[in-house]
Amino acid sequence: MFSHRFGNAPEALNPQWRARLSLEAAGARILDMTLANPTLAGIPYPEGIPALLNRPSVLRYRPSPRGKPETRAAIAAYYASRGPEVSAEDLILTASTSEAYAFLFKLLCDPGDEILIPIPGYPLFDALADLEHVKLVRYPLRRDTRWRADFGFLRSLVSTRCKALILVNPNNPTGHLADASEIRAYLDFAAEYGLALIVDEVFRDYLLGDRAFLPVASSGPLVFTLNGFSKMLGLPQLKLGWIHVGGAREAVQAALGHLEWIADAFLSVNTPVQDAAGDLLKLDRAVQTAILARLRANLATAERLAAESQCMRILRPEAGWYLVLDLRLDEEDESLAQELIETGRVYVYPGHLFGFEEGCRLVISLLGPETEFSEGLGRISALAAARAQSPRGAAPRQSADKD
Ligand SMILES: Cc1ncc(COP(=O)(O)O)c(C=O)c1O
Incomplete structure (x- = not known):
């Protein structure tokens, strides 16, 4: 049944x-x-967070499938303060990063299509993929002094059903940060095989050593970058995540159109968090x-x-x-x-x-x-x-x- x-x-x-x-x-x-x-x-959280959610506007429901423009503008301002700059037009809001993955799997995959995920890696991918009838193909990260994907081996894993490659940067659980040459290799690989690159940056603000975080910017392959309040502001209960879409303009517009259609079917992002997002983001540091x-x-x-x-x-x-x-x-x-x-x-x-x-x-x-x-x-x-x-x-x- x-x-x-x-x-x-x-x-x-x-x-x-x-x-x-x-x-x-x-x-x-x-x-x-x-x-x-x-x-x-x-x-210890800064004081005043509950008050930020308590505003008259929460009693009005005016859904916007991509997410409220002012909320997306506040998120774009966050990126501008940390780099790289992104356009609010290229953001789609979701209820969490997990939901962002679900939207992307729906966007990119027919049942039985494949997505490459890093191993060791985030265990929730299995459930997220099963729920969308997506098959996960695991590419190993090998460690000598640092964890790295073996792109030679990765090639042997790509089938005609493969649609996307996931990079979790920083990685969960290894804590590895991709350097510039690795990011280039991921972008080149995605471009060569016509794959989308999904980049999960939820831990980007939590650096524990000397190494800097490097964002992935693309003018070529489609790059979907994920983040949200769960880790960025330590507020998983507020349920706000997003997808930034980057790459060649025409493909970005098409992807945004389809993502809007998916989001419109659910309208899952709540109004109080969208209205408070600009003020909440000021608490980031x-x-x-x-x-x-x-x-x-x-x-x-x-x-x-x-x-x-x-x-x-x-x-x-x-x-x-x-x-x-x-x-x-x-x-x-x-x-x-x-x-x-x-x-x-x-x-x-x-x-x-x-x-x-x-x-x-x-x-x-x-x-x-x-x-x-x-x-x-x-x-x-x-x-x-x-x-x-x-x-x-x-x-x-x-x-x-x-x-
Ligand atoms: C790498 C990674 N991505 C995504 C998530 C999920 O984030 P969210 O709470 O926004 O669904 C987690 C949660 O632990 C995570 O470790």
Whole structure:
């Protein structure tokens, strides 16, 4: 009776989540090392946000499928202050970045068409693609000192049904930032194969090292750039995202026309956030400074604990909210994550959820409150050390990575 969209949906909750639920039901205190919801992480937000949403105009409904012109102008002004300049005319508003992906999959793909996604990468792509009957083809990012796509290999993955290539910049979860030569390579590759390039920039404002963020600008292939308030302003509950369309003018106009038609079918962006967007965007530096302080403090803790540990390393991110732990254990990430929840009362993501195939990797968020982050990571390090010495574990081995 139901559609085939649910073909790949997991039947049951993953085992770590199940264990967490039953432990919490029994009153245990769990340290959630995956907390990536800024509104629950004790981030100090500037005052006055609720008042900005409370205006008389919220009682008037005058839908505009592309999004209100003044809201798009405010977003264009944000880009102008950070570069590159974009035209408000080339923006389409959505309720989230996730919805932006859904719109783009509808725009570009017939059922069974393919989209290239990076691996390791953002796990939600599977659900988003299944819901649109799109097939994902994974292109590996390989790491020597930095993560890079192997464009030679990428070529072997492109079929006649391939419609788009996704670049998540900065990447979730590796935190890798694309440099100028990589961006050029993505644009050239998209142009050569007639693919659209979808660039997810939700973490662009969260730089953790010396490397600068470089935006992707195109006068050739169609480039769809995604962002939204969820990460940019740490306000996922306000539900505002967008797509910027760049590339050759005629193709941009055609894409915008179709996207408007899709958006008109849903009109999903709420009026209060659109009316408040200009004022909310003025809070960008305040929110980002508070979030960055948290990310940097937790990253410093992780660096310190990794330096003290024989068997826990971090893969240092250049940007973003996530951290990959590299445990030098002869052990499956899944069983380590399970033991961490069952005996350590620490909830983490096993790396395979993000597509890590080698080594024993865990993915954690850098956004959690500092004392809990430090306590949780301390427990991970202690359990890894015990595992390295116990009969079940093996002697620490060389990781697949150089660092
Ligand atoms: C890389 C990436 N893109 C998109 C999103 C989703 O953003 P939104 O809340 O706007 O749907 C996330 C959320 O974690 C993400 O990590």
